[in-house]
Amino acid sequence: MQSVKKPESPFRRLLSFAGHRKWLITGAVLLTAIGTLLGFIPFLVIYLITVELLSPPIDGSYIWYLAIVVLLAAVGRVVFLFISTILSHMAAFDTLFGIKRTLIQKIGDLPLGYLNKRTSGSVTKIITEDVDRIELFIAHHLTDSVGGILLPVFAIGYMITIDWRIALVSLIPIPLALIAIKMAYRESENKSMKKYYDALDRMNGIIVEYIRGMPVVKVFNQTARSFHRLSDSVSTYRDFVIEWTKECAPSYSAFSVCVNLPLLFILPTCVWFFVNGSITIPEMLLFLILGTGYTSTMMKMAKFGGIWRQITEGISRIDALLTIPDLIAPAVTKTPRDYSISFKDVTFSYEKSPAIQNISFTAPEKTVTALVGPSGSGKSTIAQLIPRFWDASKGMISIGGVNVTDIEPEKLMDMVGFVFQDSFLFHESIEENIRMGKPEKPFDEVVAAAKAAQAHEFIMALPDGYNTIIGSEGTYLSGGEQQRIILARTIFKDAPIVILDEATAFADPENEYKIQQAIDSLLKHKTVIMIAHRLSTIAHADQIIVLSEGRIIENGKHQALIEQNGQYSRMWESHSAARSWRFNTGGVA
Numbered sequence: 001m002q003s004v005k006k007p008e009s010p011f012r013r014l015l016s017f018a019g020h021r022k023w024l025i026t027g028a029v030l031l032t033a034i035g036t037l038l039g040f041i042p043f044l045v046i047y048l049i050t051v052e053l054l055s056p057p058i059d060g061s062y063i064w065y066l067a068i069v070v071l072l073a074a075v076g077r078v079v080f081l082f083i084s085t086i087l088s089h090m091a092a093f094d095t096l097f098g099i100k101r102t103l104i105q106k107i108g109d110l111p112l113g114y115l116n117k118r119t120s121g122s123v124t125k126i127i128t129e130d131v132d133r134i135e136l137f138i139a140h141h142l143t144d145s146v147g148g149i150l151l152p153v154f155a156i157g158y159m160i161t162i163d164w165r166i167a168l169v170s171l172i173p174i175p176l177a178l179i180a181i182k183m184a185y186r187e188s189e190n191k192s193m194k195k196y197y198d199a200l201d202r203m204n205g206i207i208v209e210y211i212r213g214m215p216v217v218k219v220f221n222q223t224a225r226s227f228h229r230l231s232d233s234v235s236t237y238r239d240f241v242i243e244w245t246k247e248c249a250p251s252y253s254a255f256s257v258c259v260n261l262p263l264l265f266i267l268p269t270c271v272w273f274f275v276n277g278s279i280t281i282p283e284m285l286l287f288l289i290l291g292t293g294y295t296s297t298m299m300k301m302a303k304f305g306g307i308w309r310q311i312t313e314g315i316s317r318i319d320a321l322l323t324i325p326d327l328i329a330p331a332v333t334k335t336p337r338d339y340s341i342s343f344k345d346v347t348f349s350y351e352k353s354p355a356i357q358n359i360s361f362t363a364p365e366k367t368v369t370a371l372v373g374p375s376g377s378g379k380s381t382i383a384q385l386i387p388r389f390w391d392a393s394k395g396m397i398s399i400g401g402v403n404v405t406d407i408e409p410e411k412l413m414d415m416v417g418f419v420f421q422d423s424f425l426f427h428e429s430i431e432e433n434i435r436m437g438k439p440e441k442p443f444d445e446v447v448a449a450a451k452a453a454q455a456h457e458f459i460m461a462l463p464d465g466y467n468t469i470i471g472s473e474g475t476y477l478s479g480g481e482q483q484r485i486i487l488a489r490t491i492f493k494d495a496p497i498v499i500l501d502e503a504t505a506f507a508d509p510e511n512e513y514k515i516q517q518a519i520d521s522l523l524k525h526k527t528v529i530m531i532a533h534r535l536s537t538i539a540h541a542d543q544i545i546v547l548s549e550g551r552i553i554e555n556g557k558h559q560a561l562i563e564q565n566g567q568y569s570r571m572w573e574s575h576s577a578a579r580s581w582r583f584n585t586g587g588v589a
Ligand SMILES: Nc1ncnc2c1ncn2[C@@H]1O[C@H](COP(=O)(O)OP(=O)(O)OP(=O)(O)O)[C@@H](O)[C@H]1O
Pocket: 116, 350, 351, 355, 373, 374, 375, 376, 377, 378, 379, 380, 381, 382
């Protein structure tokens, strides 16, 4: 039987993230330990000076000697803690860099479809907040907690050497404090940290939506309704936190009382022993200082408990991301004989129920295949399966007779140009946005692509022409202009297969005309898969595939499909009716 690997503890996992920087962390911890020990010396010296002052004749040179010891200890402490801080920060930022690089590499190896609108928010959160918490832990919390543990250990250890009975008395509040903090944690656990973060996330989400959607809210005069949602989420969060605080407050209060309790036990015990002649005044002073001081770090440690839970949750989210299976690269790569595309009985599910089922069709090389159908019918899913955004659950997708999973991923990417509805422009120059990291091609080709995409004119009218940084101050491109730069990018890439997803969807008439011209240049001599809601743009396609609920229900040329009198002909009728309404009324929508 295969043995089940025990999951690593969060602390070990954290150290494994640190890798070779463990030595820096160990160095920082050791130096903090020495620094804490040195911080303890002044208390010891106070005791020795009091002993000296209370037993004349007073030796002045001894007092001076002790003063120098305190001075050296203080300087030593500053030096050790300074070096420890440098080491812990070096380890922390290096680890932060390492984890972020690993995560970004991982994202690069994941199936492309993984990063979509739904997942990108949580992935961003992992790469920023969760990783930053690990950085904070290594840079600050770890050394702070070493100091927080060692101070009481040194203090109690030293008190035991002076008088073990009073040292024991000073320990009485510790078990009480531990019981109280355990109860507080259990109560907050019952209430669930998850519920707390859910309420916080919901509130933050609604605040962001409220601010972003303000123009829509105002235009539709929905301020009151929208504000109600916002205020409801804030009050839900407030009620949750108040109830939570009420439940945890007694145990937390008990904990802070216990932490401040030692004096209650130590003072009467010291007085009793002093009266009996068991201890001296300097010893009594030492117990009062150390016995009441060491518990101060326990408050810090209690807060650290909450932080540690957030860190462990973050580590499990990082691990969950790192363990998502990568896009499988083929062991032996094959080269397609041409750029025809074929789907054979393909089924694909994102979750349980299939998004597309038993899809079979062939798109011959250098022809245009249009996918039409209602929203959610599976058009984008089919398009995304070709460049392996996801891998089919069943069936085979091939290019030029080769299964797409047998083509080297980089080569597959080189073969396919993709224009999404919401393609992304980077905060870089227009030239870089068109090139997308292909420095070997001459600048003339960038200009030629921009000209073909009907973008050259407006680019030249910008202050820095092709060097204009997109998104820089004063550079605002309209949706249609952005779309034309994206088309220029795809024309420049010159891939033999082009997938076009709703490229003209949001354009105004002038832009639509220009975008259509750009698309015509892009599509020349390519194998094209085109998704369009405007049927007029695909009437000349070589093949139109009509989808409904993830299945192909009709397939053929425009005229043949019209004659079939099925779903496509009904869609065409309503499209024509809408167009004639638009022209008759002079509308442009
Ligand atoms: N990333 C995803 N995770 C889970 N389900 C998804 C995902 N993307 C799409 N779906 C679901 O798969 C089905 C097909 O969606 P798809 O986007 O392919 O349809 P579509 O025809 O392109 O729709 P539209 O015209 O609205 O873009 C829908 O039910 C959709 O909700």
